[in-house]
Structures are given as C-alpha cells and as structure tokens.
Amino acid sequence: MNIVFEELTHFNYAHASEIRRDDIPESFVDTASTLMEITDYGVANHCIGQMSTI
Numbered sequence: 001m002n003i004v005f006e007e008l009t010h011f012n013y014a015h016a017s018e019i020r021r022d023d024i025p026e027s028f029v030d031t032a033s034t035l036m037e038i039t040d041y042g043v044a045n046h047c048i049g050q051m052s053t054i
Contacts, residue, residue, distance in 0.1 A: 008035050 008016055016032040030038075041047075 008032060008039065010036070 006012060013032060013036055019032070021029075021031070026034075
C-alpha cells in the first residue's frame with residue numbers, strides 16, 4: 001500500500017472528511033475540519049504559511 005499526501009483543499013475536503021480517524025486523538029492531529037478552518041483564516045487574512053496552532 002502506498003501513502004500519498006495531498007494538500008487539503010475545498011475540492012477534496014469532503015473526501016478527506018470521510019477518512020476514519022478513530023485511532024488518532026484530535027489532541028495529536030487536527031481534524032480535516034480544523035485544518036480547513038485554519039487554511040481559510042490564513043487566506044482571508046493574507047497570512048498563508050504564517051499560521052500555527054501552538
């Protein structure tokens with residue numbers, strides 16, 4: 001099985017949201033929803049590449 005990493009976009013968001021994450025706590029890796037919100041915030045505020053969840 002090959003693993004392919006893709007940029008999360010509005011185009012593939014629905015598909016990414018279908019990925020089962022039962023074995024990964026959200027405190028370890030953000031959900032697709034959270035990542036999309038952070039991305040949208042960055043785009044709206046002209047700070048792409050400047051966001052951090054720390």
